[in-house]
Amino acid sequence: MYHELGSRWSTDDPCTELVCTTEGVKRTNKYCKTTTKPGQSCFKYIPAGECCPIWNCSCYGSDGHYHETGSRWTTGNPCEEYVCTTDGIQEAIRYCAKTPQPLPICFQDTPTGDCCPIWNCSGCIDSAGNYHPLYEQWETDHCNQLICTMSGIRTTPVTCTLGDPPHRTCVKHTPDGECCPIWKCRDCIDYHNNGHELGSVWQTDPCTTHTCTLDGISTEEETCTLSPPPPYKNCQLVKLPGQCCTSWSC
Known part of the structure; x- marks a missing residue:
């Protein structure tokens, strides 16, 4: 390939240049200028295909990534923010402004x-x-x-409304899991201390009938009247089992 006098061209080595002189082709080494480190986080590296190193001022964070100067990122805590500066990685705590409560519900x-x-x-x-x-x-x-x-x-x-007790044996009772009490009415208790359910009927003798009511034990006595004359001469007054009064048996 022909090159004019004074022209320069590179070789496979990026740090070597060839120059066409009056004395022929001469090989020269490329001069790399020395520069001061611009920041604490900067480091030198040689880009692919280049000869001279340059300063890379990006930050290598704990997340395993490089961050360009001026970029911001977080590592899990949204209130902690990191900034890549020329002096390295700086941590910044995010400030939350306080605002008054708009409504009591908020x-x-x-x-x-x-x-x-x-x-x-x-x-x-x-x-x-x-x-x-x-x-x-x-x-x-x-x-x-x-x-x-x-x-x-x-x-x-909750408002509880409870009227008068329906029965003199009733007492107030609040069931489990409920707020308001209810009337719980006990059975009727007779003179023998036996309990009888409301509405039940029993006899202490054939002439006496008892009923358990909301007002207590109601008792009815059967009254026997004088028997009429016998219909036949051979009739007799008898009291059958379970009966209160006598009757003629002929």
Whole structure:
């Protein structure tokens, strides 16, 4: 290949140049200028196909990647940020500005992957940390009704109405898991201390009948009237088993 006088061209070695002189082709070595290190994080490297090294001022982070000067990144904690500077990697703690609560219903919530909390006004957080949408109703016990309102959680006690006892043996009783009491009426107790269910009927003798009512034990005595004259001469007055009064048996 023909080269004009004074022209230069490179070889396979990027640090070697050939020059066409009056004395023929001469080989010269390329001069690399020395420069001062521009920053603490900078290091020298030789790009592919080049002879002289240059300064690389990117940062090698703990995440295993190089970061260009001026770039920012995080490593898991969204509130910790790293910046690549010419003096190396600098850590910066993100500042979260405080803003007043817009409404009593609002609570602070930090979205996934974010550092700073924001006000969430879409529902209520109860004392147990559970979330309830706006206007949802729920119970913490059977005596209180709670509702999520724009002013916060409002509690309304359950009103219990219980009339007079239907029976003198009735007592107040609150079933398990319930708030309001109910009347629980006991059985009737007779003189022999025996219990009888409401509405039941029994006899202590053929002439005496007892009934268990809401007002207690009701007793009826059967009255025997004088028997009429016998229809026949051979008739006799008898009292049959289970009967109170005598009757003619002919």
